[in-house]
Amino acid sequence: MTKQHANWSPYDNNGGSCVAIAGSDYCVIAADTRMSTGYNILTRDYSKISHLAEKCVMASSGFQADVKALQKVLSARHLTYQHQHNKQMSCPAMAQLLSNTLYYKRFFPYYSFNVLGGLDSEGKGCVFTYDAVGSYERVGYSSQGSGSTLIMPFLDNQLKSPSPLLLPAQDAVTPLSETEAVDLVKTVFASATERDIYTGDKVEIVILNASGIHRDFMDLRKD
Amino acid sequence: MLDTTALESFPSLISHGINVAGEISAPPSFQLPNSNDFDGFVKETIQMVKPAKGTTTLAFIFKEGVMVAADSRASMGGYISSQSVKKIIEINPYMLGTMAGGAADCQFWHRNLGIKCRLHELANKRRISVTGASKLLANILYSYRGMGSSVGTMIAGWDETGPGLYYVDSEGGRLKGNRFSVGSGSPYAYGVLDSGYKYDMSVEEASELARRAIYHATFRDGASGGVASVYYVGPTGRKKLSGDDVGELHYHYNPVTPSTVE
Numbered sequence: 013m014t015k016q017h018a019n020w021s022p023y024d025n026n027g028g029s030c031v032a033i034a035g036s037d038y039c040v041i042a043a044d045t046r047m048s049t050g051y052n053i054l055t056r057d058y059s060k061i062s063h064l065a066e067k068c069v070m071a072s073s074g075f076q077a078d079v080k081a082l083q084k085v086l087s088a089r090h091l092t093y094q095h096q097h098n099k100q101m102s103c104p105a106m107a108q109l110l111s112n113t114l115y116y117k118r119f120f121p122y123y124s125f126n127v128l129g130g131l132d133s134e135g136k137g138c139v140f141t142y143d144a145v146g147s148y149e150r151v152g153y154s155s156q157g158s159g160s161t162l163i164m165p166f167l168d169n170q171l172k173s174p175s176p177l178l179l180p181a182q183d184a185v186t187p188l189s190e191t192e193a194v195d196l197v198k199t200v201f202a203s204a205t206e207r208d209i210y211t212g213d214k215v216e217i218v219i220l221n222a223s224g225i226h227r228d229f230m231d232l233r234k235d
Numbered sequence: 236m237l238d239t240t241a242l243e244s245f246p247s248l249i250s251h252g253i254n255v256a257g258e259i260s261a262p263p264s265f266q267l268p269n270s271n272d273f274d275g276f277v278k279e280t281i282q283m284v285k286p287a288k289g290t291t292t293l294a295f296i297f298k299e300g301v302m303v304a305a306d307s308r309a310s311m312g313g314y315i316s317s318q319s320v321k322k323i324i325e326i327n328p329y330m331l332g333t334m335a336g337g338a339a340d341c342q343f344w345h346r347n348l349g350i351k352c353r354l355h356e357l358a359n360k361r362r363i364s365v366t367g368a369s370k371l372l373a374n375i376l377y378s379y380r381g382m383g384s385s386v387g388t389m390i391a392g393w394d395e396t397g398p399g400l401y402y403v404d405s406e407g408g409r410l411k412g413n414r415f416s417v418g419s420g421s422p423y424a425y426g427v428l429d430s431g432y433k434y435d436m437s438v439e440e441a442s443e444l445a446r447r448a449i450y451h452a453t454f455r456d457g458a459s460g461g462v463a464s465v466y467y468v469g470p471t472g473r474k475k476l477s478g479d480d481v482g483e484l485h486y487h488y489n490p491v492t493p494s495t496v497e
Contacts, residue, residue: 147338179478
């Protein structure tokens with residue numbers, strides 16, 4: 013008697029791509045706004061970006077129901093932190109909180125591929141990249157989602173900086189200016205849209221710097 | 236019995252175990268899916284999630300202390316997800332842990348081990364031994380045995396008894412030894428390490444041996460690469476000795492000699 017396998021899965025993949033780039037005094041976080049299931053488009057206007065703390069923004073692709081649950085958990089924990097400590101959570105602190113939150117569901121994971129972007133306590137841009145179960149690393153730039161295999165090599169080509177593991181240490185901050193970084197993000201999404209069916213419609217770009225938070229949109233191919 | 240200390244992140248306002256309504260609250264636990272076929276479900280999710288694996292790490296004891304080295308590549312299936320992963324984790328100023336297997340599993344449980352070691356120091360007014368720390372980790376991993384986490388780690392450090400090195404894995408194994416290599420590149424690393432090893436080496440000789448062993452493993456194993464990091468743990472604590480890009484190390488070990496054009 014052959015074993016009966018489940019024909020229902022609790023997961024689905026809603027597609028999409030996210031990118032984040034850290035600069036010397038800014039951070040750019042971007043994600044497309046298409047939400048799909050299989051070959052169907054559910055909506056062209058869905059935000060994958062969540063503003064978790066004053067200097068901390070998260071973009072997530074994967075299963076958006078899990079993403080929404082994750083955003084809610086982190087928001088609630090941030091609120092508790094603010095009540096207990098009378099201050100906003102720093103980006104590196106939020107990064108570790110996200111890692112632990114993901115690992116607590118190690119045996120029933122959040123199907124969410126995240127990039128966290130923001131400013132550290134010195135005002136420098138920081139980007140943290142995650143896998144679905146919580147392993148994380150601070151990097152200068154990252155992409156996740158269905159278009160990440162198309163986007164990452166291009167970002168490596170343009171932005172690759174010396175590894176933080178090298179000894180003697182070499183400085184790893186992106187030499188790009190804020191406008192150049194935003195331009196790069198737009199280029200990258202336009203290219204990913206051409207070759208990834210799950211990426212397109214619009215790209216939402218969030219820029220975090222000393223003067224605050226700024227949101228921009230750019231239209232992408234809708235096919 | 237599962238180890239749940241890692242889950243106690245929500246501090247209870249009243250005494251532990253009794254919540255605001257006066258009821259006994261359930262002990263903290265990892266949420267498990269309501270599935271008839273737990274093993275199959277876990278296997279499928281791990282396939283879907285594809286945690287980063289594939290690596291080369293090594294550690295050995297010699298006259299002057301312990302040498303620990305690792306590569307820095309993380310792969311998800313055939314895709315290189317990162318070339319700059321920190322696989323040598325600093326548990327405390329005199330103890331190191333290496334990462335092989337699932338990146339999240341190693342990161343999380345090493346962080347938890349660091350917390351436990353610190354609590355031990357505070358409770359007992361002395362540092363924990365390498366034997367003790369490795370046993371703490373092994374017991375945690377044993378309790379989660381069979382649930383799909385993947386950890387192959389070495390705990391290396393210096394305590395009152397001198398240098399200590401243990402291998403601990405997610406099957407529940409814990410071995411004391413002088414020389415270990417863990418990961419997909421370990422066969423290649425063992426070849427170089429075993430043939431060059433002598434107990435009476437200086438720190439420089441030992442670090443060069445460790446670096447070369449990692450380099451050779453990254454050369455032949457596709458899942459290993461990036462930066463070869465070498466750490467030393469001695470009586471005064473841990474110190475990072477080198478971090479070299481293996482692509483550049485290749486030309487350091489195999490210099491290009493100009494040839495005459497015909």
